[in-house]
Amino acid sequence: MSGLSWHYVFKFIITGDAAVGKSSLLIRLTDQRFLVNPDPTLGVEFGSKLIEIPEENKVIKLQCWDTAGTESFRSITRSYYRGAAGCLLVYDVTSRRSFTNARMWLADVREHADPHLTCILVGNKVDLCEAEVAGSDPASLPPSALKQREVPTEEARLWAQEEGLLFVEASAKSGQNVELAFEQAAKDILQKIRNGVFDDNRSPGVKLSKPADNSLSLEPTKAKGSCC
Template identity: 75%
Template sequence: MAGITWHYVLKFIITGDAGVGKSSLLVRLTDQRFLANPDPTLGVEFGSKLIEIPEEGKVVKLQCWDTAGTESFRSITRSYYRGAAGCLLVYDVTSRKSFINAKSWLADVREHADPHLTCILVGNKVDLCDEEASGSSNRRREVSTDEADEWARKEGLLFLEASAKSGNNVDSAFEKASCDILHKIKHGVFDDDRSPGVKLSKPTNGSVALNQASNKQGCCS
């Protein structure tokens, strides 16, 4: 991996109710595999990955903190919100309660995180909706795409539905949020390399390499 470097390090937090698939999304991003029955997160878990943002001509290193979704760990996880540049606010499309509770998680993030943080609402487990259509699932969609999209727009959030199981839109969620952060850096919203969640890396050889294949689809549209 010699010579591998990046332009920015971006700190992300992943938050939402327990059981919505936060850990599975992180493992899908970092290891490209699916955890069917992950152990409950105790406090926080960490993962990182290099991704390419072609529209900005940048490679960024994501440092992702997966936070516990239970009330008993809430005071601990709040400390990880500080300085984050990006947030995945996750709910389960088959659990209306997790969508309703996303409002409380968002309020927490906005109280403790950088006011300029980019937040993307992610509706996870859409694979269960496909199984429902084929008659092989005993769980039904409880949150429509339109309802979630409308709430996200109202709150000024980005929005995607995804599946940690299939991998659908998982990379895209992080890429879309990263693209928005880079846009903010370019326009001076984030204080380049002085905001805690944004660290500038200066390549030593004048070039940046990527050690993994990346999704070339546009994220800034």
């Protein structure tokens, strides 16, 4: 493994309604921090991260494109779907509407992305549910911390199974299951490479690393920018 920084580069997209926490999930992954009031995504923002899959003896570089969740940017975000190997389809567990709209986002991804793309359904903001903060004194919590869960875990899990999606609930605020979501999707992509579903030489969302001057490293690399 000497001379390699990573074994594969996987292109990921993060999609779903506005305000479900897509940007917060990306920032948590790449920077290990949480922004209380992140600016709305205008078009597309980018971040990257090196993750290790020990059981596969692989280091994967994730190139993640965080897409805007509003109709006005739909034509821009669709262009980033093309060639993606992985997708985080995000909804807010305290917003029934965001879960209902996930069906629309999934249909959009399947229309414009690689047909073999690995998609994981991510129920974000579990930290806002009353069940998660039941042990706290309500008087000491801000109103935003006392929201009702509107999407039961089992309902989301069942829909994910019906659609052939991976599934996890997460919190960008606490970091709960954020890396796990990307790791599960990356493992599934690796399995598809082994099965010949993705060609690691010609599939645009999967690139095999080329030898570099530096040795294998798990230090994360990250960048952030906007397409417009």
